[in-house]
Amino acid sequence: MSSSVSSPRTIPVATSGTALIHVDFLLTGIVMTFLGPMLPVLSARWSLPDVRAGNLIFAQFFSSMFGMLLSGVLVQRVGYRLTLIIGLLLMTSGMVLLAFGPFLAGIISVCILGIGYGITTPAGNLRTAEINPQRSAAALNVINAVWGIGAMSSPVLIKIAQRPERFFFGTAAALLVLLLAFAFTRFVPDTRTSSPQSLKPCGNFWKSRILPVICLLFFIYVGTETSFGAWVATYAHRMESGQRSLWEMTPSFYWGALLAGRALAPFALKFLRETTVARIGLAVALAGGLALISAHGMTMIVTGSILVGLGLASIFPISVSLLPGWFGDSARSASGAVFSSGNMGGAIVPWIVGAVSTRYRSLRLGFCVPLLGILTMLAFYLSHGFSRRLFEGTDRKGS
Numbered sequence: 318m319s320s321s322v323s324s325p326r327t328i329p330v331a332t333s334g335t336a337l338i339h340v341d342f343l344l345t346g347i348v349m350t351f352l353g354p355m356l357p358v359l360s361a362r363w364s365l366p367d368v369r370a371g372n373l374i375f376a377q378f379f380s381s382m383f384g385m386l387l388s389g390v391l392v393q394r395v396g397y398r399l400t401l402i403i404g405l406l407l408m409t410s411g412m413v414l415l416a417f418g419p420f421l422a423g424i425i426s427v428c429i430l431g432i433g434y435g436i437t438t439p440a441g442n443l444r445t446a447e448i449n450p451q452r453s454a455a456a457l458n459v460i461n462a463v464w465g466i467g468a469m470s471s472p473v474l475i476k477i478a479q480r481p482e483r484f485f486f487g488t489a490a491a492l493l494v495l496l497l498a499f500a501f502t503r504f505v506p507d508t509r510t511s512s513p514q515s516l517k518p519c520g521n522f523w524k525s526r527i528l529p530v531i532c533l534l535f536f537i538y539v540g541t542e543t544s545f546g547a548w549v550a551t552y553a554h555r556m557e558s559g560q561r562s563l564w565e566m567t568p569s570f571y572w573g574a575l576l577a578g579r580a581l582a583p584f585a586l587k588f589l590r591e592t593t594v595a596r597i598g599l600a601v602a603l604a605g606g607l608a609l610i611s612a613h614g615m616t617m618i619v620t621g622s623i624l625v626g627l628g629l630a631s632i633f634p635i636s637v638s639l640l641p642g643w644f645g646d647s648a649r650s651a652s653g654a655v656f657s658s659g660n661m662g663g664a665i666v667p668w669i670v671g672a673v674s675t676r677y678r679s680l681r682l683g684f685c686v687p688l689l690g691i692l693t694m695l696a697f698y699l700s701h702g703f704s705r706r707l708f709e710g711t712d713r714k715g716s
Contacts, residue, residue, distance in 0.1 A: 346467020354472040371671025378663030380428035384435020396507040407433025454638035455583035465576030535659035540666025541690035571622040578630020602628025
């Protein structure tokens with residue numbers, strides 16, 4: 318009798334959420350990278366110098382930091398599915414509002430969609446890691462490769478749309494359709510509350526000596542990745558202003574290479590350790606960054622963009638997969654601080670690129686900022702084994 322009463326509640330489709338999360342990351346890749354190829358258009362519309370144009374990227378990533386801080390709390394309170402629905406709703410609203418108004422309205426719109434992105438990204442990454450415990454690094458590379466498909470398609474969609482408003486409304490419509498798909502499903506299982514055992518060690522990660530180091534790593538990575546993606550179109554536009562069709566597509570070379578690298582990473586991880594893949598990737602990215610700042614034509618810009626994208630491709634998913642090794646049972650709790658630090662980097666580092674470019678009237682010099690980020694990350698992964706043992710030993714003595 319009781320089973321017949323409760324049967325209507327099973328109408329929503331039961332799923333692990335894998336397919337929906339992949340589509341979510343596809344659209345999120347579009348939402349979080351469209352500012353790069355559209356920056357010259359918006360700068361002309363609102364008469365913005367580089368430092369003020371950089372404020373749009375700053376607003377997008379700074380606001381997403383608050384979303385990332387909320388994400389872990391929302392997952393524990395309402396589960397992964399509803400957390401992702403909230404993120405989709407905010408991104409949809411931000412894209413619609415961006416079609417209207419002056420620069421200030423644009424900043425507010427970017428903040429709204431940034432918060433939505435911030436809520437979505439940690440939840441999607443952690444959900445993927447949870448349902449793929451034996452191959453989390455490979456699964457995270459795949460889902461972030463899907464994000465790369467969205468990022469790569471963003472310049473193409475902008476070109477097809479021809480007018481910014483068409484792109485904004487079209488993206489909002491796609492997000493709304495996905496939101497409805499989430500509404501008619503239920504995740505099985507779906508984390509809603511944490512057990513007393515899982516909550517007990519959560520406060521310990523704040524005492525970890527490695528926490529500031531990992532937060533800095535994510536700060537530098539997201540800032541570096543975002544800086545190249547956000548400014549390469551503007552850099553190419555100023556170097557080859559007569560070839561409009563080609564400069565618009567330069568972010569696609571970058572994000573396409575990032576996608577290819579993430580698609581290939583699971584195969585490399587079958588034969589090499591995560592840290593080894595990270596070291597090789599950062600060395601390739603360093604070569605690409607040097608090619609970019611020495612470029613005097615479109616060929617070198619495209620080559621540098623491809624090398625940087627390939628090199629950076631696996632760094633974020635590999636770093637996420639290493640969180641349990643760095644923080645143990647507190648990885649989920651520590652993820653809020655780590656991911657929000659990453660988004661602070663996404664806000665600050667591209668803004669610094671714009672500020673340097675405006676101050677010295679050289680975007681080429683501005684690209685030295687993310688290049689320094691690549692060098693710093695390479696130094697971290699080259700010393701990873703030693704530094705990890707050092708911090709673990711210090712933590713044991715303090716415990």
